[in-house]
Amino acid sequence: MASMTAFSATVGCYFPPPTSTSIKAPSLFRCSSSTPADGGSAFSRKREAAGGGGSREAVVAGAATQAPAAFVPSPSGDADVKSHTAWTSVRQERWEGELAVQGQIPLWLSGTYLRNGPGLWHLGDYNFRHLFDGYATLVKLHFRDGRLVFGHRQIESEAYKAATKNNKLCYREFSEVPRTDSFLSYIGDLANLLSGASLTDNANTGVVKLGDGRVVCLTETQKGSIVVDPDTLDTLGKFEYTDSLGGLIHSAHPIVTESEFLTLLPDLIRPGYLVVRMEPGTNERKVVGRVDCRGGPAPGWVHSFPVTEHYVVVPEMPLRYCAGNLLKAEPTPLYKFEWHPESSAYMHVMCKASGKIVASVEVPLFVTFHFINAYEEKDEDGRVTDVIVDCCEHQADTTILEKLRLQNLRSFTGVDVLPDARVGRFRIPLDGSPNGELDAALDPDEHGRGMDMCSINPAFLGKKYRYAYACGAERPCNFPNTLTKIDLMDKKAKNWHDEGTIPSEPFFVARPGATEEDDGVVISMVSEADGGGYAVLLDGSTFEEIARARFPYGLPYGLHGAWVPSSS
Numbered sequence: 001m002a003s004m005t006a007f008s009a010t011v012g013c014y015f016p017p018p019t020s021t022s023i024k025a026p027s028l029f030r031c032s033s034s035t036p037a038d039g040g041s042a043f044s045r046k047r048e049a050a051g052g053g054g055s056r057e058a059v060v061a062g063a064a065t066q067a068p069a070a071f072v073p074s075p076s077g078d079a080d081v082k083s084h085t086a087w088t089s090v091r092q093e094r095w096e097g098e099l100a101v102q103g104q105i106p107l108w109l110s111g112t113y114l115r116n117g118p119g120l121w122h123l124g125d126y127n128f129r130h131l132f133d134g135y136a137t138l139v140k141l142h143f144r145d146g147r148l149v150f151g152h153r154q155i156e157s158e159a160y161k162a163a164t165k166n167n168k169l170c171y172r173e174f175s176e177v178p179r180t181d182s183f184l185s186y187i188g189d190l191a192n193l194l195s196g197a198s199l200t201d202n203a204n205t206g207v208v209k210l211g212d213g214r215v216v217c218l219t220e221t222q223k224g225s226i227v228v229d230p231d232t233l234d235t236l237g238k239f240e241y242t243d244s245l246g247g248l249i250h251s252a253h254p255i256v257t258e259s260e261f262l263t264l265l266p267d268l269i270r271p272g273y274l275v276v277r278m279e280p281g282t283n284e285r286k287v288v289g290r291v292d293c294r295g296g297p298a299p300g301w302v303h304s305f306p307v308t309e310h311y312v313v314v315p316e317m318p319l320r321y322c323a324g325n326l327l328k329a330e331p332t333p334l335y336k337f338e339w340h341p342e343s344s345a346y347m348h349v350m351c352k353a354s355g356k357i358v359a360s361v362e363v364p365l366f367v368t369f370h371f372i373n374a375y376e377e378k379d380e381d382g383r384v385t386d387v388i389v390d391c392c393e394h395q396a397d398t399t400i401l402e403k404l405r406l407q408n409l410r411s412f413t414g415v416d417v418l419p420d421a422r423v424g425r426f427r428i429p430l431d432g433s434p435n436g437e438l439d440a441a442l443d444p445d446e447h448g449r450g451m452d453m454c455s456i457n458p459a460f461l462g463k464k465y466r467y468a469y470a471c472g473a474e475r476p477c478n479f480p481n482t483l484t485k486i487d488l489m490d491k492k493a494k495n496w497h498d499e500g501t502i503p504s505e506p507f508f509v510a511r512p513g514a515t516e517e518d519d520g521v522v523i524s525m526v527s528e529a530d531g532g533g534y535a536v537l538l539d540g541s542t543f544e545e546i547a548r549a550r551f552p553y554g555l556p557y558g559l560h561g562a563w564v565p566s567s568s
């Protein structure tokens with residue numbers, strides 16, 4: 001599709017032609033109190049020339065030009081290698097406006113797609129190390145009557161506000177730790193470190209719509225649960241858990257439906273996990289049950305976990321939390337985690353109704369961030385014999401964590417460096433057998449041996465399903481760069497690819513009234529190499545592109561999204 005050169009001015013504002021380099025915001029659209037005290041000055045362009053990879057203009061909204069390319073040094077120190085837009089900090093704190101659409105947005109698509117992710121990776125001249133360190137950038141695509149309004153805004157976590165006010169890191173992020181002097185001056189004493197007071201609340205991983213309508217941005221620290229307004233993207237305040245379950249961390253990916261919010265609380269003191277459930281309209285989690293770890297000095301990392309109709313599956317991955325690493329100032333090779341192959345890997349199956357463990361099996365070693373789905377398999381008498389669990393599996397290789405370092409992401413030279421991944425399918429027997437199986441659900445070459453950032457039709461959560469949408473690889477690459485529809489029945493994949501771009505997680509939205517599993521659209525936001533970007537809509541069934549809308553400037557890579565349907 002040809003790209004558009006003009007943008008609509010009906011909702012937001014006029015964009016000057018992309019060649020312009022000036023940014024002048026109409027005062028109407030200037031940020032108000034949310035603008036960091038030091039405004040643009042804390043984010044000087046000097047850093048780009050110095051190889052920072054960040055690109056942050058004066059903090060304005062409502063007016064934009066094509067983003068200037070940011071320069072980062074190549075591994076050899078050559079300053080000519082441009083940082084891909086996906087790994088370049090968001091250029092301004094917020095923007096909102098209507099986009100010109102090429103193609104057809106289905107008229108039934110009415111609501112807001114929200115996407116969250118780490119979008120600001122520097123403070124002044126200081127550059128963060130890891131993709132997961134960035135301050136949260138929340139993006140919306142509001143669809144109505146075939147039209148599209150786009151907006152983005154930084155989430156005003158305590159960590160973000162303190163960092164922008166003081167122009168330095170004040171809380172512990174995924175890999176970044178404040179320097180002792182600034183840390184002590186801001187936070188206080190060591191007790192605050194142990195109590196979790198110094199942990200980040202930077203809600204940069206995902207966003208969920210609770211059954212009661214509240215929209216919450218999340219990360220892996222419990223304090224990083226932040227309520228936002230899905231229309232204005234305003235930060236409304238902390239989501240406070242009113243129970244007394246304690247703990248500091250939880251899974252980044254709760255299972256959220258109209259009727260419940262289920263999550264896992266890893267217990268680092270007495271290695272295990274609490275499975276907890278929260279009813280819509282409340283802030284109180286109740287314990288469903290507890291799983292004790294079978295191996296290792298600590299629980300395995302639970303970035304996500306799967307459920308079936310009747311069971312919660314608790315994965316015990318050999319990539320385990322490490323309390324020692326948590327306290328270290330410098331990042332270790334696996335950050336806050338440690339790889340313990342000797343501890344083996346396990347899958348525990350808990351009955352949702354009783355909290356009882358119905359199976360606990362040893363499985364082959366595995367590494368995953370994201371479980372795709374799970375379901376119960378029955379025999380001819382209707383008895384459940386096995387639980388099937390699918391995930392984006394990194395071939396039991398932890399190097400993917402290192403590949404997500406910004407320096408590595410920014411230094412793609414055309415050499416293929418993305419480690420292989422596959423759709424890993426676990427079979428967990430419920431007959432008391434001690435072992436479960438793990439195999440590829442389809443030939444990984446179908447999707448270029450890249451596999452992550454998945455979604456399914458939410459009506460098939462926990463049920464036998466056929467289709468998954470995810471990012472695969474068109475090699476050579478250093479990061480998944482295709483949108484891929486996986487057919488788990490035919491064991492085939494269909495791939496969409498736009499050379500040089502990085503698309504974010506393909507998010508499936510079902511057509512209201514649909515009877516086929518893949519009747520709907522798939523939404524993704526695409527970052528181009530040189531400062532541009534666009535939203536793309538694919539038909540969920542044919543996987544053909546049906547619409548695209550250019551952004552005024554490209555956005556950094558974002559992680560996970562949610563759909564908030566229009567209320568009328």
Ligand SMILES: CC(=O)/C=C/C=C(C)/C=C/C1=C(C)CCCC1(C)C
Pocket residue numbers: 118131132172173174199200204205219220221249252326336559
């Ligand atoms: C963005 C993403 O996918 C994961 C983010 C994970 C984060 C921010 C984890 C943070 C943590 C700490 C700040 C200390 C405790 C351990 C851990 C949960 C890893």
Ligand SMILES: CC(/C=C/C=O)=C\C=C\C=O
Pocket residue numbers: 205369400421450451452453479480559
């Ligand atoms: C970006 C990512 C994990 C994000 C967690 O929320 C994984 C990418 C894996 C690449 O193959």
Ligand SMILES: [Fe+2]
Pocket residue numbers: 205252253303369370559560
């Ligand atoms: Fe995730």
